[in-house]
Amino acid sequence: MQNSEAMALSASLLAVAGELTQRINEGVVARGFDGLRPAHGFAFARLAPDGATATELAAHLGVTKQAASQLVDEIVRRGFAERRPHPGDARARLVVLTERGWACTRAAEEAAAEVVRGWADVLGESEVRALWEQLWRIAPYGPVRPAW
Numbered sequence: 001m002q003n004s005e006a007m008a009l010s011a012s013l014l015a016v017a018g019e020l021t022q023r024i025n026e027g028v029v030a031r032g033f034d035g036l037r038p039a040h041g042f043a044f045a046r047l048a049p050d051g052a053t054a055t056e057l058a059a060h061l062g063v064t065k066q067a068a069s070q071l072v073d074e075i076v077r078r079g080f081a082e083r084r085p086h087p088g089d090a091r092a093r094l095v096v097l098t099e100r101g102w103a104c105t106r107a108a109e110e111a112a113a114e115v116v117r118g119w120a121d122v123l124g125e126s127e128v129r130a131l132w133e134q135l136w137r138i139a140p141y142g143p144v145r146p147a148w
Helices: 003-030 040-049 054-061 064-077 097-121 123-138
Strands: 081-085 095-098
Touching: 003 040, 003 095, 003 097, 040 054, 040 064, 040 095, 040 097, 054 064, 054 095, 064 081, 095 097, 097 123
Parallel strands: none
Antiparallel strands: 081 095
16 A cells, blocks of 8 residues: 555544544534533543543543543533542542443444444445454554544
8 A cells, every 4th residue: 555545544534533523422412411522432431331540541541640630520520420439449539430421321322323324324234344343453452542
């Protein structure tokens, strides 16, 4: 693959990822969870299902511990998460999703499914499944980080 083709492919993948992120966020807002940014969704993805410390969240998001702590403060204040004693470390606090946080996560899953159904309308179900399998082979574990 030539450099210009590699750049075109890279730009296409980034465009799809950006549009997907935006459309999921719009779907979440449309389902009644206003005032959220994509960064919240990336944090919720790490907190589900077992929670995380602010330090673990910072590593997942690729931000400083201070930035992660501020994000945690915000989602706790807005009722999406709560801090609990960490079961394995008395000095640490575990941040877990509340029922409101889980409801928001389900709204994001519904919005993502809508977007992917749209892809299936364009590409066909089998092509979308093949795309998923190919992308999984390239990047199976993430982490998926927000573009700040």
